[in-house]
Amino acid sequence: MxxxxxxxxxxxxxxxxxxxxxxxxxxxxxxxxDQAGSLSLTFDAKYGDSDFELNKKYPYQLVNSSGTYDMEFEFSRLRYWVSNVKLIDKDNKEHAIADSYYLVEETNEIAVQHLVNGEKYPATKREEVKLKDIPLGEYKAIKFSIGVDQKYNDNIALTAGELGSLNGMGVSDGWMWFTSYKFLTLAGTIHWAAGTPTSKALSWETGSNALFDGAEKTITLTTPLKVDAQNSGKVVLNVDVKELISATDLPWVNNSISQGKKDLMIALRDTFLSKSLTLKESTSSSVKTN
Structure with a gap:
């Protein structure tokens, strides 16, 4: 008992x-x-009023001092680094996102040089970045840079976020200049629309520590976003590739932009930041819990 x-x-x-x-x-x-939340940051690529697609010809009317010309642009690659992300709250305090280095890209398959078995980087499309562990708050703006800061750009052996010599990129021809990162790449083919079958390869690239200064963009949101673990934020940006072409009024002549053409790299960087990148929408939504 x-x-x-x-x-x-x-x-x-x-x-x-x-x-x-x-x-x-x-x-x-x-x-x-009530302490932490998340936010998605989407870079929605477009060409004027059309969706951006690879391997498709887009019309472009070039107007410069010599006249008006009808051309077509066909793209094979659009890649850029988004880094050093900060959220600005309603009291103007900046909240830095740790290890925020993200490779945004839309690319055809890329052959990776210097590797024994002839590996290839697969065709990839990535437009959305997930920001996690964001402190509870209301945020009125988001700030980020296009490129990689000097600490990591000077030593590609260092890793942070998605940075790394073979992390999400091909070596040399695919994405790096051997000892530093390319910040922005646009590649494809330029065609004359009529009158001649002539075409020319397009290869535009930016990089170098000097270009990282001035590579920051601040996006002011239409209304503040409330972010915590019960409310997530969403910011969608337009990335207009047609606007990017306007970085030069001589694209046929300046079809190749790289380290040896600093002024054109600066123009490409500034056009991307000031004209291509614009706010599309920003919203908050409740997080579903089980």
Whole structure:
């Protein structure tokens, strides 16, 4: 009889202990929900009013001092680094996102040089970046840079976020100048629309530590976003490639832009930041919990 009483008492104690643990977990969950959240940042590539697609010819009317010319642009690659992301709250305080280095890209398959087995980087499309562990708050703007800061640009062996010599990129021909990162790449073919079948390869690239200064963009949101673990934020930016072409009024002549043409790299960087990148929408939504 005494043994039966002891067993029943033990079961009751276990039952109460289990209930107490469940209640503690629920309380902890609610407290955490008010402390941190997430935000998605989407770079929606387009060409004027059309969706941006690779291997498709887009019309472009060039107007310069020599006259008006009808051309076509066909793209094979658009890649750029988004880095040093900061959220600005309603009190103008900046909140830096740790290790925020993201490769945004739309590219055909790329042959990777210098690797033994002839590996290829697969055709890839990536427009969305997920920002996590954002402090509870209301945010009115987002700030980021296009490119890689000097610490990591001077030493590609260092890793942070998505940076790394073979992390999400091909070596040399695919994405790097051996000892530093390319910040922005646009590649494809320029065609004359009529009158001649002539075409020419397009290869525009930016990079170097000097170009990272001035590569920052601030996007002011239409309304502040509330972010915590129960409310996530979403920011969608337009990336207009047609606007990027206007970086030079001589694209046929300046079909190749790289390290040896600093002024053109600066023009390409500035056009991307000031004309191509614009706010499309920003919204907050409730996070579904199980």
């Amino acid at each position: 005494n043994k039966l009483i002891i067993i029943v008492a033990g079961l009751i104690a276990v039952s109460f202990t289990s209930c107490e643990k469940t209640e503690i977990k629920e309380v902890e969950k609610i407290v955490y929900a």
